[in-house]
Amino acid sequence: MEKKNLWGGIFASVAALIGLIGHFVLFFQWYVAGMSAESAEPGCEILLKFLHPGLANVGILAAVFFAVSAYGFFTSKSWALLLSTIGIVLALLASWFINVPFMAAGLPPIYFTLFVPYLLFYFLMLKWIGGVSWARVLLALGSGMAYIFCFMNGVSSTSRIVTVGAPLFVLVVGLHWFAMIGWAVFTVGVVIKPKSWLIPLGLVSGMIELFVGFPLAFETGLQLGRFSLFSLAPISCLILVVLLIWPNIFQRLTCLAKK
Known part of the structure; x- marks a missing residue:
């Protein structure tokens, strides 16, 4: 052994x-x-x-x-x-x-x-x-944080639906779970065997949370009069989306040949 x-x-x-x-x-x-x-x-x-x-x-x-x-x-x-x-x-x-x-x-x-x-x-x-290289370890850590933050938004939205019933939360609650699952798969993939299909998977997961997370962050921030924890998911996803669309960054971080 x-x-x-x-x-x-x-x-x-x-x-x-x-x-x-x-x-x-x-x-x-x-x-x-x-x-x-x-x-x-x-x-x-x-x-x-x-x-x-x-x-x-x-x-x-x-x-x-x-x-x-x-x-x-x-x-x-x-x-x-x-x-x-x-x-x-x-x-x-x-x-x-x-x-x-x-x-x-x-x-x-x-x-x-x-x-x-x-x-x-x-x-x-x-x-x-x-x-695993440090670049992949840190990239997976970042996507793992996005995965947890998307889960947090999904759970918090569900809680708001039960206690408040706000229509915006009802509209978008399911999309947080799709984003969460996408980032979970992305994280495991980056660690085990990076593939080119992880790029569109990450982009879809990130864009989902950008589209639904920022409206929630804006509305709850206005209600609370302070920074909203709903902001964590879209902010982390924004950073990851920028990394994924920046030319050749993902390939360099994961040592993946350009395709």
Whole structure:
């Protein structure tokens, strides 16, 4: 067994244990507290009641991917890195966004205790074990952020529909999910095997969020009188779209031959 496969198996095993134990422990300690928080803003109780267990499921699913990936590394399988990449994409989503409604409800962002180790694992697994170039690691990190922000806009729009019923949110809510899925596939593709079709996929995903995200950011910003978190997704997508349409930038970052 190669040394990198051994370390890959160890890292994936640790990540699986972090996800499995961490999500069970944090969920049972904070689920009831989250739903009953007195300082919860409108809509937070919905997120903490339904989204919290949903994201915990995503985190446990990520742990399963890590566990199978560990087996793949220990047995020198070619698909081991792919499963770890899928696992980390799921794990970072599950351990990041749930902190937002927790903080809005006046509770500590306790899931950052999972997010930080997973972020470290992202760099170790892709750069050291997978041998992925820094350019691709950082590009995937950027598209991964867009993926999480699009998810955040989708969830927040759903919450606004339930609590307020604003027509604009009803109109665009489904498109955030399409953008999120597109960026998730883009992120995994950049890490594992960049292909030319990732460019139109990224452009479609980015343009979707530009078309629907900026109107939401503008409207909610006016209502709140401050910077709206709905702005994060379209801003991140704008940066990525510029990178994708700039001549040969994607090819240089991914070492992909021009086609």
